[in-house]
Amino acid sequence: MRPIWHDEVSDRVKVIDQRKLPHHFETLELATVDDAIYAIKAMVVRGAPLIGATGAYAVFVALKNAGDAAAEDAFIRREAERIKAARPTAVNLAWAVDRSINRVTAQSDGSARIRAARDEAAEIAEEEVQNCQAIGRYGLALIEPIAGRKSGAPVNILTHCNAGSLACIAYGTATAPIYEAFKKGIDIHVWVDETRPLNQGARLTAWELGRQGVPHTVIVDNAGGHLMQHGLVDMVIVGTDRTTYTGDVANKIGTYLKALAAKDNDIPFYVALPSSTFDWTIQDGVADIPIETRDPDEVRYMPGFKGEPGYLLMPETSPAGNYAFDVTPARLVTGFITERGICKATEEDIRRLFPDR
Numbered sequence: 001m002r003p004i005w006h007d008e009v010s011d012r013v014k015v016i017d018q019r020k021l022p023h024h025f026e027t028l029e030l031a032t033v034d035d036a037i038y039a040i041k042a043m044v045v046r047g048a049p050l051i052g053a054t055g056a057y058a059v060f061v062a063l064k065n066a067g068d069a070a071a072e073d074a075f076i077r078r079e080a081e082r083i084k085a086a087r088p089t090a091v092n093l094a095w096a097v098d099r100s101i102n103r104v105t106a107q108s109d110g111s112a113r114i115r116a117a118r119d120e121a122a123e124i125a126e127e128e129v130q131n132c133q134a135i136g137r138y139g140l141a142l143i144e145p146i147a148g149r150k151s152g153a154p155v156n157i158l159t160h161c162n163a164g165s166l167a168c169i170a171y172g173t174a175t176a177p178i179y180e181a182f183k184k185g186i187d188i189h190v191w192v193d194e195t196r197p198l199n200q201g202a203r204l205t206a207w208e209l210g211r212q213g214v215p216h217t218v219i220v221d222n223a224g225g226h227l228m229q230h231g232l233v234d235m236v237i238v239g240t241d242r243t244t245y246t247g248d249v250a251n252k253i254g255t256y257l258k259a260l261a262a263k264d265n266d267i268p269f270y271v272a273l274p275s276s277t278f279d280w281t282i283q284d285g286v287a288d289i290p291i292e293t294r295d296p297d298e299v300r301y302m303p304g305f306k307g308e309p310g311y312l313l314m315p316e317t318s319p320a321g322n323y324a325f326d327v328t329p330a331r332l333v334t335g336f337i338t339e340r341g342i343c344k345a346t347e348e349d350i351r352r353l354f355p356d357r
């Protein structure tokens, strides 16, 4: 089951409510643009490729509910700006909404626009699935030689946050090479960073890997450096929300520290991404990628079993900061695994794979 889909019978857009996993499997309907914006902001849906697909489906929902306004460019462009503002870091959101708006506004008739938006959203989702499959095949080629060198001992891969099927429609980006290796019979084990404060690793990546039967262990976010020092990590693979054309990578907070530790221990640090996550306008990721800050209560409270507010972790009066992403400079990245192949984290090598951009 995919994390977003268009139900053709009811003509409704539906999503898995990722806030409730792993203990409860619930779906929600995105009946209005406000529902879609809420779902992105509240992280009912999350992960860069899925945020993009949700943005494209939000354009469809906007047009479907618009009546005569569906034929008005000003209306749909206003709605597009509202959707794009839902979360700032993942460039996939603006990319997918702009792509949809370009296709929609090439039509003048309201019903044709609705069909165009629905088809564009479905195509974006399908392309991301195919991108993940290609990333899996290219990433496997990195895991195989490590497995060869380890002669039967498990290959230990560390990942951060959730760059799996829930984030990417299917297969995942960081997880696709892991699934390919597992399918090929390579003995593989995944260290899953819990990923405070919303625990996407512990809740979502562990859930996905468990369902596929992939051996894994959830660790606290600060354990990675220790494991690396002791030879217990062979490779790091993470996803990204925005990667500059110069190779700087924005991903879930804590990714940078894993990259520093990997560098210090001479461990390959790979970032898996579809081309929709490259930002072709930003040169300096640390200076210019917008970093989302979220409600401090996500840090102050540990959520309960069913996703209820849970308990306060700190003194009532202590403030908390909730920086959702950080930027790993290109110099710490061994390479990118993309749907077009593997490249180094340099402008020259990225442009070699994407000369059309």
Ligand code: MRU
Binding pocket: 046, 047, 048, 049, 090, 160, 161, 162, 163, 164, 167, 168, 172, 173, 174, 200, 238, 239, 240, 241, 251, 252, 324
């Ligand atoms: O805040 P989230 O859960 O949306 O953050 C997600 C991540 O950081 C993922 O690693 C990223 O979106 C890549 S998903 C392929």
